């Protein structure tokens with residue numbers, strides 16, 4: 175029986191990405207997959223139905239889900255969407271497992287095999303499947319563009335007939351995937367860039383992209399290459415050094431995050447009050463509450479007519495064509511090695527599949543989410 179793959183319209187408000195693009199659709203068809211997509215589902219990402227040559231377009235979402243063996247999605251399924259899926263089907267999507275315990279339970283009841291894109295291991299072999307990275311990179315780029323748009327100054331140094339313009343000072347806080355892309359983008363626009371991260375390993379990475387690394391004397395390398403939470407003393411030490419740099423910046427891009435925890439507070443209201451008039455903060459950590467005390471997730475705050483604090487949500491969705499292309503490719507790279515002659519056979523000894531599986535055959539597979547009922551913040 176031919177594998178039926180379904181790609182529904184994304185129903186979360188503001189979500190413009192889609193888990194399929196015409197190139198990946200063609201590759202799946204070439205593997206013998208029966209690819210189906212909800213009619214018009216890719217319009218928000220600016221792909222027309224006509225571009226999906228060989229894909230069956232289905233109007234009714236119930237019909238689409240009912241017959242699907244495997245579903246590609248961007249946002250975690252809603253309970254209604256999950257209920258439309260046939261029991262035992264496979265879904266590949268972001269799942270936000272730390273806040274979706276009910277969903278996990280229901281997927282167990284329905285014996286859904288869920289591959290959660292947040293759980294793709296960050297190992298060299300899985301880089302081409304790493305949707306956290308592909309999307310974070312887009313956020314880093316777009317965050318700088320937003321900052322440049324809201325800034326009251328030019329980014330590059332300009333020598334003009336009307337005088338010489340000094341380049342903007344951009345500070346990037348948090349130098350993971352998003353932060354490094356933000357540094358690269360701000361440098362391309364000609365700004366003078368400083369960067370800071372609690373993980374000492376990032377110093378060299380920041381410098382190689384042309385940023386000056388701020389050394390606060392605090393290092394907080396945690397498990398698996400992620401940062402750990404700082405002690406109160408470390409926070410104070412970090413703050414004392416950082417505040418001086420914050421006060422001198424024209425644009426600040428913050429991306430600091432700790433997995434499964436609220437975003438660390440790095441810029442207090444007091445420090446914002448000392449920032450330059452006309453300066454801008456783009457808080458890319460606003461999804462987790464924000465790195466700035468004044469950030470309102472999803473809003474733009476005008477602090478006393480002096481500082482603009484922008485807290486955008488779901489930034490990758492604002493670059494929907496490339497975000498969808500990269501995301502669809504990540505999904506394809508994860509699943510396609512297990513499709514042969516139109517059949518899916520996941521290898522449960524494969525390190526990537528084992529780690530990415532959230533639920534399978536009625537069980538929670540990911541160790542850290544086994545503690546049912548215990549919702550993490």
Ligand code: NAD
Pocket residue numbers: 295296297298300301304306307310347348349350351352353370371372373376398399400401404429430431432433438440
């Ligand atoms: P993330 O989104 O979890 O966090 C963003 C950055 O914020 C991190 O660099 C973190 O160190 C930093 N941060 C946390 N608390 C901070 C604080 N108080 N002050 C300043 N900075 C703070 O990170 P990410 O982009 O997902 O990357 C996490 C790790 O995964 C990194 O080590 C990265 O190199 C690694 N990674 C590996 C691969 C791979 O090998 N395939 C791919 C992608 C990322």
